[in-house]
Amino acid sequence: MQALILAGGEGTRLRPLTSTMPKPVIPLVGRPFIGYMIEWLRHHGVDDVIISCYFMADSIRAVLGDGSAHGVRLRYLEEPEPLGTGGALKFAQDLLDPRFFMLNGDVLTDMDLTEQLAQHERTGARATLALIAVDDPSAYGLVRRDLDHSVTEFVEKPSGGAVGQDLINAGAYILERNVLDAIGPAGTNASIEREVFPALVGQGLYGYASDGYWLDIGTPERYLQATFDILEGIVSTDIGRELSESDRALADGAEVDGMVVAPAFVGPGCTIAEGAIVGGRTVLGADVEVGEGAHIETSVVLDGSRIGARTTISSSIVGVGVSIGEHCHIEGGVVLGEAVSIGSENALAYGARIFPGVQLPTGAITF
Numbered sequence: 568m569q570a571l572i573l574a575g576g577e578g579t580r581l582r583p584l585t586s587t588m589p590k591p592v593i594p595l596v597g598r599p600f601i602g603y604m605i606e607w608l609r610h611h612g613v614d615d616v617i618i619s620c621y622f623m624a625d626s627i628r629a630v631l632g633d634g635s636a637h638g639v640r641l642r643y644l645e646e647p648e649p650l651g652t653g654g655a656l657k658f659a660q661d662l663l664d665p666r667f668f669m670l671n672g673d674v675l676t677d678m679d680l681t682e683q684l685a686q687h688e689r690t691g692a693r694a695t696l697a698l699i700a701v702d703d704p705s706a707y708g709l710v711r712r713d714l715d716h717s718v719t720e721f722v723e724k725p726s727g728g729a730v731g732q733d734l735i736n737a738g739a740y741i742l743e744r745n746v747l748d749a750i751g752p753a754g755t756n757a758s759i760e761r762e763v764f765p766a767l768v769g770q771g772l773y774g775y776a777s778d779g780y781w782l783d784i785g786t787p788e789r790y791l792q793a794t795f796d797i798l799e800g801i802v803s804t805d806i807g808r809e810l811s812e813s814d815r816a817l818a819d820g821a822e823v824d825g826m827v828v829a830p831a832f833v834g835p836g837c838t839i840a841e842g843a844i845v846g847g848r849t850v851l852g853a854d855v856e857v858g859e860g861a862h863i864e865t866s867v868v869l870d871g872s873r874i875g876a877r878t879t880i881s882s883s884i885v886g887v888g889v890s891i892g893e894h895c896h897i898e899g900g901v902v903l904g905e906a907v908s909i910g911s912e913n914a915l916a917y918g919a920r921i922f923p924g925v926q927l928p929t930g931a932i933t934f
Contacts, residue, residue: 583904
């Protein structure tokens with residue numbers, strides 16, 4: 568089975584992390600984010616994956632390679648300009664099989680694609696949309712179905728009248744190749760959600776209601792939530808199963824003189840000094856240095872960063888190669904971009920975002 572993953576967006580809501588790194592390969596608990604999607608697809612019989620790229624496409628290719636490390640054949644298709652979801656699909660038409668999965672590349676999920684495919688075959692559908700129930704569908708729009716699972720309507724801005732109809736488009740589709748006939752020529756900018764699917768209502772469009780885990784990781788808050796859910800095994804992943812076998816704390820290849828509190832993931836080459844505490848719900852990338860008496864919780868610290876003695880970090884994201892001095896306090900949704908340097912005795916909070924390469928001298932920000 569084949570899958571097309573749309574991964575061309577710039578990930579603007581995740582800046583400054585995505586200022587220097589494309590969102591599909593941002594590390595998430597020790598591996599590139601899109602690696603979880605490939606792993607999920609592989610478990611459901613997909614062995615041929617096409618990634619449709621635009622923003623920093625070379626960086627995605629450099630990290631993921633030919634797919635052999637993930638157990639699949641991996642190919643790349645670079646859009647000449649942003650074409651929208653429907654335009655990206657049409658641009659890929661020469662590579663596509665008669666039937667294939669199409670997926671938005673910014674979702675962490677463990678939905679049952681095998682059962683979605685089985686329903687697609689039973690109904691003789693041209694397109695089957697995975698649907699998921701959410702507490703507040705207003706940010707997504709609703710998809711309504713008939714008793715035979717055929718889609719009857721899309722509701723863009725649901726109101727009180729849609730109570731009990733809480734299924735949204737989960738961004739995972741099974742498509743017959745003839746769906747592409749509804750899109751203009753290659754190079755056309757089109758939306759599959761707003762243009763193609765509404766035109767298919769009554770013409771072979773079905774919805775599959777999944778009860779699996781689903782999360783769009785497009786913001787720092789959701790990136791942290793995805794991290795916590797992987798650590799705690801709320802979403803089914805290979806790394807989550809490894810954590811389960813290790814009492815929810817992995818620190819292979821790390822030098823730990825302090826304490827690691829589960830759930831936590833500590834990458835290879837990390838050093839955690841005496842008196843330092845890492846966890847719970849914390850991830851350290853490779854080669855992170857944590858100074859004496861430092862305390863990191865509910866946070867992510869990416870590769871090669873250095874955390875000074877007696878510094879505290881909570882509910883924040885520290886980018887690649889960041890240096891933080893002693894006696895700093897970083898909390899409340901702070902995001903530090905790549906190679907940021909924070910001098911000693913600084914305090915950052917309230918969702919502050921510091922962009923790559925910025926240097927703050929000692930005591931520059933306090934509260």
